[in-house]
Amino acid sequence: MKTRMIRSLASIMLLALLAVCVGAPQAALAAALPAEVDAWAKQAQVGPYQPSKVDWNQVYEAAKKEGKVVIYTSSSRTISLKEEFESLYPGVTLEVYELGSTGAIEKVEREQLAGVYNADVLHASGYASQLYLLANKNMIFPFYPPELSSVVPKEFREPLVAQRYESRAIFYNSKVYPKCPINSWWDLTKPEWKNKIAIVDPVTDASSLDLITTIVLNADSLAADYQKVFGKPIKLTTPNAGYELLKGILANNPKIYARHTDLIKFVGDPTSTNPPIGISIPFSSLSYAEDPARGGLKLLAATDISPAIGLLYPSLMNITYKAPHPNAAKLLIKYLFGTPKGELGMRPFFVVGNWAARTDMVEEPVHEYLPDLKLPLNSLKFWLMDPVGIWETSAEVQDWWMINVQ
Known part of the structure; x- marks a missing residue:
């Protein structure tokens, strides 16, 4: 297996390119769509019928008639956008349901299989699950403001649209x-x-499962790193060095948390004298560090460990099939892309440890309490998400984890 690490912005393009390889090109999708789906996509102008130009005034007028837009999101930060969005688009109410990535994806799938169409926008990570469970079954469709086509690379518009990059890594006090x-x-x-390790539960958290699956997929680089660390070749008692690493971590009796927000408080507790190392914490959690409103958490990420820091993956935003408010959904997608200064819908995500998908950003986020903390993406070594490998392997990895966890 080949280690996949990001060393420059150019190599980021490989991330979405992997996804494109497992989905049909947009130009070919229309011919493959069932008649009913094709008719809806054509009327809504999404997916293969993505327009080359949009009259946003016309879209807004149609959105006002729809009255609202419903978003299923993985992030509690999305809730903070409600007031601004509604002030920018009077007459359009933003309904936010924060469900986590797994919950949001499962809810869309479950509802559509039952013939229920409540959501307009799915805003979550879980790239492999969204691609295979939803997009490949015509349950979500990409849409992006066509005026952004020059600054949002094609690979991040097809087959699914990405708002930003997130990552999962190791944190310490x-x-x-x-x-x-x-x-x-x-x-x-x-x-x-x-007894000094904690981890977000891969059974209930999709991104944590993606991380440990990526560890298994990068077994060769971990085997080479083992020899550097211990001075001898690894002896396997499991299928590969990735499983061997997970086995060793489990042998140290990690405490398992259902939500990363709870784990962050545990790892960064400023009163703790014996805090654990935290595995699978989002890089964007760095924004909580030293924040008095969050108790002055003492948090930093391990940014220089081998063979890679952690997993980098796109966080997506796409329109659901038969969205009841398709024009309002388009306004919301436009808003979520934000501005080159990280404003509007990008504002709560324009933090150290998140990176915008659009390439015309003119500023880097500044940490309010740690102004010297700079983490440009091209300076960090991440494993690159492999959506095909994750889809094909994650169930096996999850089963192994559930059997071996204490």
Whole structure:
């Protein structure tokens, strides 16, 4: 297996290119759509009928007649956009349902299989699940403002539209550990970390499952890193070095949390003298560090560990099939893309540890309490999400995890 790491902005394009390889090109989709689906997509002007020009005044007038837009989102930050969106588009109410990635994807699938069409926009990660469970079954369709086609690469508009990049990585308490206490993922298998590790549950959290599946998919790089760390070749007692790493982490009795927001408080507790290392925390959680409103959490990410920091993946926003408010949905997609300064719908996501999909950003986010913290994406080494590999392997990895977790 080949290690996939991002070293430059150009190589980011490979991320979406992998996704394109598993979906039909937009130009060919119309011919493959069932008649009813094709008629709806053509009328809504989404997917293969994406327009080359949009009259936004006309869209807004139609959206006012629809009255509202319903978004299923994975992020609680989306809720903060309601007031601004409604002030920009009077007469259009924004209904936000924060469900987590797994919950949002499952709700769309479950509702549509039952012939229920409540949502307009699905705003979540879980790229592989969205592609295979929803997009390939005509349950979601891409739409983007055509005027952004020059700044949002095609690979991030087809087969699905991405708003930004998220990532999952390792965090530590910066008060107890002024310097990162580990140099490699393999350090977490050492005896000194017994009962001092915590992780977001891969059984209930889609992105955590994506992370541990990516670990399994990058077994070769982990085997090479094992030899560097321990000075000898790895001896396998599991199918590969990725499973071996997970086995070693589980042997250290990690505490498992259902939600990363709970884990963040545990890892970053400023009063703790023996905090754990936290696995599968979103990079964007760095925005919570030192924030008095959040208790002055002492949080930093492990940004220089081998063989990679963690998993980088796109967070998507697409229109659901038979969206009851398609014009309002288009306004919301336009709003969520934000501005080159990280304004409007990008505002709560324009933080250190998130990276916009659009390429015309003129500013980098500044951390309010750690102004010297800069994390340009091209300076970080991530594993690249492999949606095909994740889809084909994640069930096996999840089953293995459930059998082996204590």
